[in-house]
Amino acid sequence: MDSSFALFLFTLLVLSSSCCLAISSQNNRTVLALASRIGINYGRLGNNLPSPYQSINLIKSIKAGHVKLYDADPETLTLLSNTNLYVTIMVPNDQIISIGSDQAASDNWIANNVLPYYPQTRIRFVLVGNEILSYSSYQDKQIWANLVPAMRKIVNSLRARGIHNIKVGTPLAMDVLRSSFPPSSGTFREEITAPVMLPLLKFLNGTNSFFFLDVYPYFPWSTDPVNNHLDFALFESNSTYTDPKTGLVYTNLLDQMLDSVIFAMTKLGYPNIRLAISETGWPNSGDIDETGANVLNAATYNRNLIKKMTANPPLGTPARRGSPIPTFLFSLFNENQKPGSGTERHWGIVNPADGKPIYEIDFTGTRPASSFGSLPKPSNNVPFKGNVWCVAVEEASEAELGQALNFACGRSNETCAALAPGRECYEPISVTWHASYAFSSYWSQFRNQSSRCFFNGLARETTTNPGNERCKFPSVTL
DSSP: OOHHHHHHHHHHHHHHHHHHHHHHHHHHHHHHHHHHSOEEEEOOOOSSOOOHHHHHHHHHHTTOSEEEESSOOHHHHHHTTTSOOEEEEEEOGGGHHHHHTOHHHHHHHHHHHTTTTTTTSEEEEEEESSSGGGOOSHHHHHHHHHHHHHHHHHHHHHHHTTOOSOEEEOEEEGGGEEEOSSGGGOEEOHHHIIIIIHHHHHHHHHTTOEEEEEOOTHHHHHTSTTTSOHHHHTTOOSOOEEOTTTOOEESSHHHHHHHHHHHHHHHTTOOOOEEEEEEEOOOSOOOTTSTTOSHHHHHHHHHHHHHHHTOSSOOEETTEETOOOOEEESOSBOOTTOOSSGGGGOOOSBOTTTOOBSSOOOTTSOSOGGGSOOOOOOSOSSOOOSEEEEEEOTTOOHHHHHHHHHHHHHSOTTTTGGGSTTSTTOOSOOHHHHHHHHHHHHHHHHGGGTOOSOTTTTEEEESSOOOOSSOOOOOEEO
16 A cells, blocks of 8 residues: 555544544533433423413523423423523424324424524424323324334424434333333333334434433332332432342432333344433322322432432443433423323422422532421321222312213212212202212222322312211222
8 A cells, every 4th residue: 555545544534533533522512511401391281370481480490401392382482582491392292193204294393393493492302292102002003103204304304404403302101111120121012112112213323312211210119119118219228229130239210210221222232322311200299099299209309310410420320320311300380280190280399379389499409408498297108098088179160060070970870879869968969069979989989990089170089088977978998
């Protein structure tokens, strides 16, 4: 080989290496900047929430660095311009099929939901769908098939407009795993591995994006709160767990859950895709049978989480020491119109009624724990044993109660038999009394079929027997 040509090749190699190192260094700085700004999820499933203007001011006041929306609301995106907040927006699940099958639909979505606001609004992520692999109807599986095609088309739309600093991902729940414990056993579900996970991981790897994970240590801990250690779930434990296969040592439940996903990705040939936590938190209240859902545990988990995720240098997880993890806390408000159990409506850190914090929290991670005020000692860290009834809430309107009463009594002739004229629970004759009896009766009858004491926000649980000597309200025994 000619010496001058060899020198040329060597120079080219050095320049190429320097360029790659520069790009890698820039990427690392970007990830560190994202991870150092703890984000907040801004959901709006409530009828008592502050306006977007007030909500964004609250987000600023708690010193969150990033806000994640569950849509691309025009008013909110406009208000977020020039705020210094990073922003994540979302393509709704019901638009994935159209975008996945039509580049023009993707171009139109970006034209309507990104271009009018960017770059004044600092959009950093576009998330396509929300936990779509947690649903498995025929229609849901059509969405599965279009997920990665939709993500590719969104990237194409962004790049065609010269936008390269917005990453595209999709948030998934822990139920994408068939196995998660011990962490080294982490494996994706068989039915999603080939059709969805392999193309998704290839996409994330090729675009240098993140695997977004909704991860809640509360749920695995609460399945067995007697034998699972609460301190381990709250980052407060002095004990450790050693994975028998890898020898990795764990000091908290979150790291175990995160690493189980890392091992699942590694088994499919993708060991280096970065993680981002799109949702995590702890409920500040819940139903009577939802052990451990209280303000003290919520404050403890979220404060310790922020301290962990803002550490400098980054802590990472046992499987990825020193790796920064962008994190979004769930959520800004208690959302009173979310369906499901009581915890679903109690993840907030701010009271929507008055805008005051439910508990003190520092999103910068710099405030010492000793500076926070005391919080009430919880009484539900162990499972409740006894009878529980379901009654109408005090502020419910008679019109709404009447509709709910008809619903509760309409499923079975047995549910409201005692409310018939002349029967033991007919009197006192009031909508509230009849609704309370119907709610308790319906709940006790159908609780094993996933019925909840909620009735669109018109009912609540109580451990005080609402009946009398003549009228015995049905109850649930825990």
